[in-house]
Every structure is written in C-alpha cells, then in structure tokens.
Amino acid sequence: MAKEKQPIDNSEEIFNHVTTPWLTPFYQHLQNTYQQGRFPHGLLFTGSDGIGKFKVAKQVAQYLLCTDKQDNDACFKCHSCLLMKANNHLDYYFLEAEKNKSIGIDQVRLLTEKLNERPQLGNNKVVLLKGAEQLTEAAANALLKTLEEPQGDSYLILLARTHHQLMPTLLSRLQQTHLHSPDDQTLINWLYELGYQVSDLGVLRWFQNSPLSLLNHLKALQEDASLDTRRQCVEGLFSLLYQPVNLFKFSQLLAANVEQNLLLLFHLLHDIHKLKINKNQLNNDAIYYFALPQLQQWQLQLSLKSLRLLSEEILKTRSLLTAHSSLKKELLINALLIKIKNEFKEV
Ligand SMILES: [Zn+2]
Numbered sequence: 001m002a003k004e005k006q007p008i009d010n011s012e013e014i015f016n017h018v019t020t021p022w023l024t025p026f027y028q029h030l031q032n033t034y035q036q037g038r039f040p041h042g043l044l045f046t047g048s049d050g051i052g053k054f055k056v057a058k059q060v061a062q063y064l065l066c067t068d069k070q071d072n073d074a075c076f077k078c079h080s081c082l083l084m085k086a087n088n089h090l091d092y093y094f095l096e097a098e099k100n101k102s103i104g105i106d107q108v109r110l111l112t113e114k115l116n117e118r119p120q121l122g123n124n125k126v127v128l129l130k131g132a133e134q135l136t137e138a139a140a141n142a143l144l145k146t147l148e149e150p151q152g153d154s155y156l157i158l159l160a161r162t163h164h165q166l167m168p169t170l171l172s173r174l175q176q177t178h179l180h181s182p183d184d185q186t187l188i189n190w191l192y193e194l195g196y197q198v199s200d201l202g203v204l205r206w207f208q209n210s211p212l213s214l215l216n217h218l219k220a221l222q223e224d225a226s227l228d229t230r231r232q233c234v235e236g237l238f239s240l241l242y243q244p245v246n247l248f249k250f251s252q253l254l255a256a257n258v259e260q261n262l263l264l265l266f267h268l269l270h271d272i273h274k275l276k277i278n279k280n281q282l283n284n285d286a287i288y289y290f291a292l293p294q295l296q297q298w299q300l301q302l303s304l305k306s307l308r309l310l311s312e313e314i315l316k317t318r319s320l321l322t323a324h325s326s327l328k329k330e331l332l333i334n335a336l337l338i339k340i341k342n343e344f345k346e347v
Contacts, residue, residue: 053159
C-alpha cells in the first residue's frame with residue numbers, strides 16, 4: 001500500500017497550515033460522538049473541492065489514532081501523533097483516485113487486507129479514501145463487505161463531491177455529512193485573519209463553495225496582479241469585439257484552464273443577462289460587478305435570444321473539452337469565440 005506522499009497537492013498543503021473555522025463544529029461533534037462510544041465505522045464527507053473535506057478527514061484520522069486524546073483534540077505529542085505528522089503512521093492508509101481513473105478492486109483489496117490486520121500502535125486503524133465516486137462497482141462491493149463485518153476498531157472515511165455516484169448499498173452503510181460553505185461574513189473574517197482584505201464581493205461569489213481556491217486565488221493575485229482571470233475575461237471579450245488581432249491571447253487564456261475559464265466566460269454572459277432582465281441593474285456581489293459600465297454597454301448589444309444561445313454554446317464546449325482531452329482545444333474555442341462575436345450587434 002503506497003503511503004500518502006507529501007505534499008499530496010500544493011494547494012491543499014496551504015490548507016493544512018491555516019485554521020478553518022467553519023469545519024470546527026463538525027470536528028468537535030465527531031469527537032463527542034467518539035467519546036460517547038457512538039463513532040460510526042464508515043463515514044462519508046461530501047462537499048465541493050476546496051471546502052476542506054480532506055483537512056477535516058485528516059484531523060479525524062489523527063484524533064482516532066492518537067493514544068493520548070485530549071478533551072478537544074488529539075494531543076499532537078504522542079508517538080502516534082508524531083507519525084501522523086510525518087505521514088508515516090502504520091495504521092493509517094490513504095488511497096486517492098487518479099484524475100479520470102477509477103479505483104479498482106485490487107486497490108480496495110489491499111486496503112481491506114490492511115484493515116483485517118491487528119493495529120501496530122494503538123487500538124484503531126483508519127483508512128481514508130479520496131474520490132470515492134471513482135470506485136468501480138466491484139471495488140465498492142469489496143468495501144461494503146468490510147463495513148458489514150467491521151474488524152475491531154477500523155474506521156473508513158470516504159470523500160466525494162456528492163453522494164450521487166455512490167452505490168446505494170454502500171451509501172446505506174455510511175454516515176454521510178455534507179460540508180457547506182461558510183457565509184460571506186465568516187469568509188471575510190477568515191481572510192482578514194490571513195492578511196487579505198476583501199471588498200470585492202464578486203470574488204466571494206466566484207469561489208462560493210471553495211474557500212481553499214479563493215485563498216489560493218488571492219495569494220496568486222498578491223504575487224502577480226495580472227493573474228486576475230475575471231479581468232482577463234472582460235479584456236478578452238473586449239479584444240474579441242474591437243481588436244480581433246488579439247484573439248489568440250484570449251483563446252489561449254480559455255484553453256489554459258477550460259473547466260474554470262469557460263465557466264467564468266459563462267458567468268460573464270450570465271451577468272450581462274441579469275442586467276438585461278433587471279433594468280440595467282446588478283447586485284454588488286455579482287461576479288463581474290467590478291466591470292459594470294462595460295457590461296451595461298454590452299447588454300445593449302445582445303438580445304436575450306443571443307445570450308441564451310451563447311450560454312448554451314459555452315457550456316457545450318466546456319463539457320466537450322473536459323470530457324475529451326484529445327480534442328483540439330484552440331479550434332473549438334476559436335469557433336466559440338467567433339459565434340460570440342457574431343451575436344453582438346452594433347449600437
Ligand atoms: Zn496524540
């Protein structure tokens with residue numbers, strides 16, 4: 001069984017070093033459950049990427065394995081805690097799905113074999129599985145078996161974006177908790193503590209369900225202000241309409257991160273749509289509020305029909321490109337940009 005490499009992911013590494021107040025009540029609730037002897041053997045944490053599922057799962061694992069549990073947390077001093085810190089605990093197993101790959105039966109069998117062995121250090125063993133939606137049916141069945149016949153003090157924590165792709169039989173054996181995004185004020189206070197003063201509410205809406213991505217974004221912006229993708233989208237659309245020579249730059253930007261940037265382009269049209277149906281008004285927490293005067297001009301140039309058509313086209317291109325990495329990205333994106341340009345009318 002491969003041990004968790006460190007760091008698993010740079011962006012997540014940042015999360016390990018900051019407090020995440022919106023996760024604390026849940027973590028405390030789980031500790032209470034443990035102290036009352038009601039801790040479930042199978043747990044499922046769902047929630048969007050960057051909400052903190054992995055962080056809280058890691059905390060729970062450390063707590064379960066700690067041999068000198070304190071009232072509110074693990075002790076961080078015992079042998080077990082030190083091994084967890086070094087990512088080298090013999091009773092902690094981590095399995096992560098690779099991008100676009102399923103987790104097969106062989107990988108799960110290795111895990112279940114480990115779960116059947118006696119713990120090396122304390123009484124507990126923990127398996128953490130990230131990307132549970134990528135379990136094959138056979139692999140899910142194998143896991144199910146370990147949950148139906150728990151071997152002593154073994155705990156299984158599964159992480160997934162949603163529960164929808166998990167087998168109902170597996171789901172019925174897990175205690176599921178959906179982690180929600182903190183409210184704006186909690187987010188603003190949290191960022192303030194970390195040294196980021198946010199007055200642009202649009203950025204909160206953009207990263208609504210992913211405080212980690214928001215933090216990474218602000219961090220990147222602090223290092224290089226030109227990395228503001230929302231501004232680049234507005235500038236890109238501007239070039240497309242008035243300086244087509246620069247089209248290449250815009251299509252490159254969109255191709256660089258299709259999933260995120262085509263969604264941002266979609267939001268841009270969505271905000272234009274809101275202006276159009278809302279007497280040229282936009283809430284100050286709209287993602288593109290910062291570019292209001294420009295958007296007010298653009299809404300005059302687009303019909304509702306065009307906006308609907310283009311929104312569909314953007315999402316269609318996005319799902320095509322995210323599902324098939326072999327497609328010629330620039331070609332499809334250029335075709336999309338030309339469609340967008342053609343829908344704008346002179347005023
Ligand atoms: Zn400890």
